[in-house]
Amino acid sequence: MRTRIGTVALALLLATAAGPASATEPQAASVSPPSLPAPAQPAPAPSSPGPTDGLPGYGAGRLVRAQVVSRDATQLASPMAGRVVSMSVRDGETFEKGQELLSFDCALAEGQLGKARTVAEKTRTVLAAKQRLEKLGSVSPLELAVSEAEAKEAQADVRLMEVTVGRCRVLAPYAGRVAGVQVRTWQYVGEGQPLLDIVDHKVLEVEMIVPSRWLGWLGTGYRFDVQIDETGRRYTAEVVRLSGKVDAASQSIKVYASIVGPSADLLPGMSGRALLDHAS
Numbered sequence: 001m002r003t004r005i006g007t008v009a010l011a012l013l014l015a016t017a018a019g020p021a022s023a024t025e026p027q028a029a030s031v032s033p034p035s036l037p038a039p040a041q042p043a044p045a046p047s048s049p050g051p052t053d054g055l056p057g058y059g060a061g062r063l064v065r066a067q068v069v070s071r072d073a074t075q076l077a078s079p080m081a082g083r084v085v086s087m088s089v090r091d092g093e094t095f096e097k098g099q100e101l102l103s104f105d106c107a108l109a110e111g112q113l114g115k116a117r118t119v120a121e122k123t124r125t126v127l128a129a130k131q132r133l134e135k136l137g138s139v140s141p142l143e144l145a146v147s148e149a150e151a152k153e154a155q156a157d158v159r160l161m162e163v164t165v166g167r168c169r170v171l172a173p174y175a176g177r178v179a180g181v182q183v184r185t186w187q188y189v190g191e192g193q194p195l196l197d198i199v200d201h202k203v204l205e206v207e208m209i210v211p212s213r214w215l216g217w218l219g220t221g222y223r224f225d226v227q228i229d230e231t232g233r234r235y236t237a238e239v240v241r242l243s244g245k246v247d248a249a250s251q252s253i254k255v256y257a258s259i260v261g262p263s264a265d266l267l268p269g270m271s272g273r274a275l276l277d278h279a280s
Contacts, residue, residue, distance in 0.1 A: 066208040066226050066274040068266050072174055072200035078193045079167040080104060084185055091181050094201070099172045102183075102195060106168030113161035120154035127151045170195065177201040179268070199268050206237045206257040208274055212246040215253065218276065223260070228272035236260040237274070 082104035089101050127147040133139040180197030183189055206226055210218065222239045236259070243254035257274075259266065 062276050063273045064208050064210055064276060066206045066272055068228065068268055068270040068272075069205050069207045070176075070199035070201065070268040071203045071205050072176070073179070073268065074173070074198060075180075075194050076101070076170060076196045076198060078104075078189045078191055078195055079170070080164070081189065081191045082106070082168070083188045084183055087181075087183075087185055089178050089196075091178050094177045095172045095175065095198075097172055097175045100169050101172055101178075101198075102170040104168045106165055109161065109164045109168060113158070113165050116154070116157040116161045120151070120158045123147070123151040123154040172198070174200055175202065201267065204259055204263055204266055204268065205240070206259065206274065208255050208257075209252050210255055210276065212251050212253045214276070215242075218255070222276075224257070224274055224276050226257075226272055226274040228266065228270050230267075230270045230272075231265050233265070235263060235266075 084102060085105045086103045087101070088099070089095050095101060127150075130139045130144050130147045134141075134144050176198050177200075178196055179199045182194045182196065189195070218239065220239050220241060224237055224239075225234050226237050227234045237257040238260050239255055239257045241256050243256075246253045
């Protein structure tokens with residue numbers, strides 16, 4: 001009996017000691033996982049610009065790149081080997097047709113021309129004398145024929161030296177402007193060496209490449225506007241001719257147009273955008 005009471009008392013004591021400990025034991029806090037930031041939404045793609053965006057005043061149409069070119073442009077090469085003694089124009093300056101642009105030292109050629117003229121005069125004098133003697137029967141036909149041949153040969157030498165002397169001066173083939181200078185005064189150059197780049201700055205054209213499928217409505221006489229980047233101005237142009245063939249690889253064709261109206265501020269090499277409006 002006493003043993004059972006002791007066992008019960010021990011059990012109560014243990015229960016009493018365990019109760020407060022359980023009551024004071026902290027409960028585990030519920031930990032929620034960290035929230036992840038929402039994925040960034042892609043920015044909406046910008047709308048594709050229309051064919052004439054950025055050009056106020058343009059209606060619906062197709063824009064193509066265009067370049068201003070000179071109808072007549074060439075590089076003058078040296079017609080002879082020699083030393084440059086004078087240059088009458090510089091880069092950017094204008095000139096008239098037939099104006100002397102450059103000249104060579106021509107003293108030797110001029111001396112040879114003078115000698116050829118003297119020989120030609122002598123042969124003409126001899127020929128005239130033999131023609132008078134031939135009438136008197138004092139000269140054989142063979143001698144007269146030889147004199148005539150010598151006179152013709154001497155005259156041919158004169159013409160040859162005149163051509164040589166003429167090559168000592170480089171003349172402008174047309175009115176225009178100097179676009180480049182490759183030589184300097186007193187420089188010795190060889191025959192065929194580049195001297196000057198010249199362009200006709202008064203007659204300009206617009207050159208562009210367009211899809212060949214446009215040929216159904218694009219042809220000579222078609223008018224359009226072209227805005228030049230360098231001047232910021234808009235000009236009217238008219239198609240004057242098409243290239244003689246279509247490029248099979250790119251299915252495109254080159255188109256040439258002339259500027260209608262004032263264009264004194266344009267220079268070859270300027271570029272811009274041309275509006276080709278099918279509806280027009």
